[in-house]
Amino acid sequence: MSETISYNNAPVPVALTINGQVHQIAVEPRTTLLDLLREHLGLMGTKKGCDHGQCGACTVLLNGERRVSCLTLAVSHDEATVTTVEGLAEGDVLSPLQQAFLEYDAFQCGYCTPGQLCSAQGLLREGHARTRDEVRELMSGNLCRCGAYPHITDAILSVLLTQQPAP
Amino acid sequence: MRNFGYFRAASAAEAVQAGATPQVHYLAGGTNLVDLLKYRVEQPEALVDINRLPYGHIEELPDGGLRLGALVTNAATAYDARVQARYPLLSSAILAGASAQLRNAATNGGNLNQRTRCPYFYDVAAACNKREPGSGCAALGGHNRDLAILGTSESCIATFPSDMCVALRVLDAQVRLLGPAGERVVPIAEYHRLPGAEPWRDNNLLPGELVTAIDLPPTDFGQHYTYLKIRDRLSYAFALVSVAVALRLDEAGHVLDAHLALGGVAHKPWRVSEAEDLLTGQLPSAEVFGAAADALLAGAKGQGENDFKLVLARRAIVRACWQAAAGTPQSQSDKHIR
Numbered sequence: 001m002s003e004t005i006s007y008n009n010a011p012v013p014v015a016l017t018i019n020g021q022v023h024q025i026a027v028e029p030r031t032t033l034l035d036l037l038r039e040h041l042g043l044m045g046t047k048k049g050c051d052h053g054q055c056g057a058c059t060v061l062l063n064g065e066r067r068v069s070c071l072t073l074a075v076s077h078d079e080a081t082v083t084t085v086e087g088l089a090e091g092d093v094l095s096p097l098q099q100a101f102l103e104y105d106a107f108q109c110g111y112c113t114p115g116q117l118c119s120a121q122g123l124l125r126e127g128h129a130r131t132r133d134e135v136r137e138l139m140s141g142n143l144c145r146c147g148a149y150p151h152i153t154d155a156i157l158s159v160l161l162t163q164q165p166a167p
Numbered sequence: 168m169r170n171f172g173y174f175r176a177a178s179a180a181e182a183v184q185a186g187a188t189p190q191v192h193y194l195a196g197g198t199n200l201v202d203l204l205k206y207r208v209e210q211p212e213a214l215v216d217i218n219r220l221p222y223g224h225i226e227e228l229p230d231g232g233l234r235l236g237a238l239v240t241n242a243a244t245a246y247d248a249r250v251q252a253r254y255p256l257l258s259s260a261i262l263a264g265a266s267a268q269l270r271n272a273a274t275n276g277g278n279l280n281q282r283t284r285c286p287y288f289y290d291v292a293a294a295c296n297k298r299e300p301g302s303g304c305a306a307l308g309g310h311n312r313d314l315a316i317l318g319t320s321e322s323c324i325a326t327f328p329s330d331m332c333v334a335l336r337v338l339d340a341q342v343r344l345l346g347p348a349g350e351r352v353v354p355i356a357e358y359h360r361l362p363g364a365e366p367w368r369d370n371n372l373l374p375g376e377l378v379t380a381i382d383l384p385p386t387d388f389g390q391h392y393t394y395l396k397i398r399d400r401l402s403y404a405f406a407l408v409s410v411a412v413a414l415r416l417d418e419a420g421h422v423l424d425a426h427l428a429l430g431g432v433a434h435k436p437w438r439v440s441e442a443e444d445l446l447t448g449q450l451p452s453a454e455v456f457g458a459a460a461d462a463l464l465a466g467a468k469g470q471g472e473n474d475f476k477l478v479l480a481r482r483a484i485v486r487a488c489w490q491a492a493a494g495t496p497q498s499q500s501d502k503h504i505r
């Protein structure tokens with residue numbers, strides 16, 4: 001038989017591991033992962049830019065893959081692992097990408113930055129970007145209203161180049 | 168967003184049974200459906216989550232083709248080594264669409280069934296026959312820059328926005344369906360519809376039917392192909408016009424076989440056999456490619472704001488034919504069009 005049914009729009013229990021911590025929560029079927037993070041769990045690092053999949057500010061890692069959390073229904077991802085910008089550092093030690101964003105001055109207002117960082121983390125894991133053009137193309141899902149693109153690309157490339165052996 | 172019920176289907180039979188109720192939608196990646204729920208363009212009573220069904224694999228077919236499960240993501244399809252080696256046109260078209268994040272979530276079944284991006288379809292205050300049958304069409308005489316120039320009707324001039332499906336059309340894919348009445352297979356050519364008098368029907372899927380897979384027949388288009396997408400930004404935007412071309416050439420360079428289709432110009436990927444016949448047996452030349460472009464665009468009509476598409480499409484077709492003939496497909500990261 002079916003696993004879960006919500007009649008009358010009743011909340012559905014889901015278990016999510018978010019930044020290493022297990023959360024058992026009941027969510028209305030319409031709750032997006034973005035609203036769950038921000039409204040239910042108070043994790044405000046993930047930003048709501050457009051709420052329509054068009055800006056990338058809400059990017060998180062879902063089972064290690066980058067996704068826009070605004071178009072992701074939480075109910076559909078029972079037992080998933082989520083990493084948000086709050087989970088990128090190891091304690092006080094910034095991740096290589098976070099460090100590079102500081103070094104390369106890869107933000108101005110910072111609104112897009114959590115999404116940029118999570119997206120770049122996903123890009124590194126995917127392993128399909130090798131050149132500057134490829135980084136730009138595969139980061140095109142993250143808009144930056146301040147136009148910090150050249151420095152964002154530099155920061156990501158710097159980490160990419162330390163991670164891959166020279167050809 | 169209005170709230171709705173939720174049903175997580177554990178088997179295909181269960182999904183099809185639940186999905187046959189009107190006012191129920193299948194949920195795959197959600198990248199289109201959740202957006203439409205937010206705009207209240209779709210207001211289902213319940214969603215049937217199909218993500219646990221066993222359609223998440225790419226498999227070899229006995230005839231040398233490939234079966235793409237409906238739940239395989241667009242990203243996993245585009246980067247699959249077999250798809251890249253044997254159907255590079257499909258990889259290229261998928262990678263020309265949306266963004267990396269969206270392709271990680273978007274599924275093959277969802278891509279096939281995504282809805283138009285006509286701005287009035289999204290605006291519940293506007294007249295739109297596709298959203299609300301009989302209410303009229305605000306795009307006729309309205310903002311129609313992005314909309315169709317081919318196969319339009321008096322009731323709707325929307326385009327079908329998929330990039331992936333333009334490549335599927337060129338590759339003669341077959342769509343596998345499971346419904347309350349059992350299984351059936353529909354050629355991609357007959358899957359999507361023209362708007363006609365029933366623009367609310369995007370495709371020929373029957374109530375409750377589920378796409379289970381997309382079958383690719385064996386082809387030999389690994390060398391001479393291209394997917395050329397023209398849009399307002401260099402990335403992360405829907406096509407104004409896109410062209411998929413696949414050719415087979417003999418040793419002297421004559422065209423043995425030509426398949427071409429357009430995206431961004433009609434309610435379905437647009438392909439015309441007369442245009443392809445004009446290429447067969449010919450050596451590449453501006454005249455031959457131009458004649459094929461004219462045949463592919465026969466009957467095209469601008470709607471005002473989108474008149475530019477007539478010229479743009481012709482040039483894009485000719486350029487794409489050159490790219491395919493030369494074996495230099497359009498890069499999806501180096502944006503120069505050569």
Ligand SMILES: Cc1cc2nc3c(=O)[nH]c(=O)nc-3n(C[C@H](O)[C@H](O)[C@H](O)COP(=O)(O)OP(=O)(O)OC[C@H]3O[C@@H](n4cnc5c(N)ncnc54)[C@H](O)[C@@H]3O)c2cc1C
Nearest residue numbers: 195196197198199200264265274276277278280329330378
């Ligand atoms: C900002 C943005 C930009 C985009 N840009 C592009 C682009 O440039 N090019 C492009 O091609 N696409 C683009 N897309 C669209 C994207 O490709 C689609 O949203 C995606 O392919 C839909 O897949 P999904 O699995 O998320 O479908 P869902 O959103 O889950 O479903 C979409 C529809 O298909 C139905 N459905 C899903 N799976 C099945 C099935 N197996 N059987 C029957 N019905 C099913 C659902 O009921 C629903 O009606 C863009 C989307 C966004 C948000």
Ligand code: SF4
Nearest residue numbers: 285295296304323324
């Ligand atoms: S073109 Fe089609 S989708 Fe757009 S407003 Fe007219 S009827 Fe609606």
Ligand code: FES
Nearest residue numbers: 049050051056070
């Ligand atoms: S808030 Fe999700 S993409 Fe903009």
Ligand code: FES
Nearest residue numbers: 108110144145146
């Ligand atoms: S730093 Fe301001 S939006 Fe990117």
